[in-house]
Amino acid sequence: MAKISPRQTSFAGRMETMRVLVIGAGIGGLAAAKGLLEAGHDVEVFEHAEALRDGGAAVTVWSNGTAALGQLGVSLADVGRPLHSLRSITDSGRLLWEADLADVTERLGSPTIETPRRLLTGKLAAALPTHVLHFGRRCTGVAETADRVVARFADGTSAEGDVLIGADGQRSVVRNQVLGGRPARMTGWASWQGLTRSDLPMAQGNQTVNIAGRVAHCGFIPAGGGLLHWWFDLPWQDGEPIGSVRELRRAFAGWPDPVWPLLEEIGPEDVGFFPHIRHKVPRIWGGPRTTLIGDAVHAMPPAVAQAANQTLEDAWLLSHLLGAVERHPEEALRSYECERRSRVLKVSRTAALTSAQRSTPLQRLGRMPKSIATRSQVASLRSGSTVLRPLPAT
Numbered sequence: 001m002a003k004i005s006p007r008q009t010s011f012a013g014r015m016e017t018m019r020v021l022v023i024g025a026g027i028g029g030l031a032a033a034k035g036l037l038e039a040g041h042d043v044e045v046f047e048h049a050e051a052l053r054d055g056g057a058a059v060t061v062w063s064n065g066t067a068a069l070g071q072l073g074v075s076l077a078d079v080g081r082p083l084h085s086l087r088s089i090t091d092s093g094r095l096l097w098e099a100d101l102a103d104v105t106e107r108l109g110s111p112t113i114e115t116p117r118r119l120l121t122g123k124l125a126a127a128l129p130t131h132v133l134h135f136g137r138r139c140t141g142v143a144e145t146a147d148r149v150v151a152r153f154a155d156g157t158s159a160e161g162d163v164l165i166g167a168d169g170q171r172s173v174v175r176n177q178v179l180g181g182r183p184a185r186m187t188g189w190a191s192w193q194g195l196t197r198s199d200l201p202m203a204q205g206n207q208t209v210n211i212a213g214r215v216a217h218c219g220f221i222p223a224g225g226g227l228l229h230w231w232f233d234l235p236w237q238d239g240e241p242i243g244s245v246r247e248l249r250r251a252f253a254g255w256p257d258p259v260w261p262l263l264e265e266i267g268p269e270d271v272g273f274f275p276h277i278r279h280k281v282p283r284i285w286g287g288p289r290t291t292l293i294g295d296a297v298h299a300m301p302p303a304v305a306q307a308a309n310q311t312l313e314d315a316w317l318l319s320h321l322l323g324a325v326e327r328h329p330e331e332a333l334r335s336y337e338c339e340r341r342s343r344v345l346k347v348s349r350t351a352a353l354t355s356a357q358r359s360t361p362l363q364r365l366g367r368m369p370k371s372i373a374t375r376s377q378v379a380s381l382r383s384g385s386t387v388l389r390p391l392p393a394t
């Protein structure tokens with residue numbers, strides 16, 4: 001049984017320190033732990049794996065994600081690659097639009113950075129005292145009353161706290177325990193992606209390119225240190241064979257640069273496969289002492305690359321609101337969910353539509369002026385963000 005620190009209550013009855021249990025040490029769990037420690041709470045993070053899970057390719061941390069990280073006191077200035085331009089072209093190489101991300105950075109006050117996922121989790125973990133992280137602890141059950149919450153683990157141990165945050169990803173045990181089992185649904189698409197050292201000039205640049213076909217899409221993003229993050233999206237149904245590099249070469253034959261040179265550079269060992277899924281996002285995300293963050297509650301397709309960013313926003317807002325808690329945390333938990341749900345729903349809907357309609361005949365007709373593409377990028381980031389807008393009242 002983990003040690004329970006005594007709750008400190010001032011003479012006025014204000015709860016000064018809560019003991020917060022965080023389940024999962026992914027981007028969300030680590031970021032929430034950092035924010036909650038800053039807010040003065042006792043935090044314990046319980047991770048199923050034996051060490052930080054440093055797999056995966058790279059993540060795009062947009063202006064909203066870097067702003068949330070900034071509020072949490074974490075800078076990405078020394079990792080990854082800042083992005084200055086986002087271009088969308090057709091599979092015949094015609095420019096559809098280009099957004100000036102340097103201008104977006106200026107307007108929103110925070111940059112867009114592509115970083116290998118392991119560098120982001122490494123940065124977040126390095127910002128925590130080591131005693132906060134407990135590896136090899138798979139959460140198997142959660143029980144709560146109006147006053148306390150208890151997490152049970154596969155090794156037979158348990159931990160008790162004032163609040164528990166389920167940050168345990170798309171197959172969340174916490175979600176299943178507190179809300180019942182409604183797994184995320186497959187969207188009918190999948191990505192074949194990777195992060196490889198590349199000799200292509202764009203691996204050294206600051207420009208990201210999305211290429212939109214009628215029934216397939218792909219993209220290329222420099223991630224710093226000569227690394228290139230690339231992805232190929234195709235319709236995919238559960239049960240069909242998983243694609244190989246040879247199949248990718250067949251599906252994307254004749255596409256513009258850098259598709260072919262990249263497909264020549266990579267081998268089967270470089271390709272990671274993940275089907276796209278999407279959660280139905282409930283109104284309430286927990287009980288009197290519990291809530292969820294990130295993929296545990298709003299896993300979404302990667303089309304607008306916002307999953308990690310929305311997760312960072314969750315972590316920041318939740319720790320901010322729990323920092324101001326007096327007496328019972330439930331009100332703060334529900335305020336957090338209400339604000340975040342409204343943003344996340346917009347972003348998740350856009351992500352689902354973008355997968356299906358990246359290149360409609362209408363879109364392929366014209367070219368959007370750069371100034372409009374840039375302004376629409378700013379508007380879309382703002383409308384799906386909490387941290388880029390005035391804070392809700394606490």
Ligand SMILES: Cc1cc2nc3c(=O)[nH]c(=O)nc-3n(C[C@H](O)[C@H](O)[C@H](O)COP(=O)(O)OP(=O)(O)OC[C@H]3O[C@@H](n4cnc5c(N)ncnc54)[C@H](O)[C@@H]3O)c2cc1C
Pocket residue numbers: 023024025026027028029046047048049053054055056057058059060117137138139140167168169170171172173293294295296302307308311
């Ligand atoms: C290994 C890995 C690689 C990824 N690669 C990419 C990528 O290349 N590109 C991309 O855009 N996104 C990637 N993602 C997803 C991306 O990190 C998330 O969409 C986003 O950051 C939301 O993060 P999260 O913290 O909510 O969930 P996650 O990042 O999934 O983290 C959840 C954490 O909870 C842990 N966990 C799960 N169940 C339990 C349990 N019962 N008890 C305790 N711990 C538990 C997991 O081991 C994991 O560390 C990856 C995720 C993981 C775990």
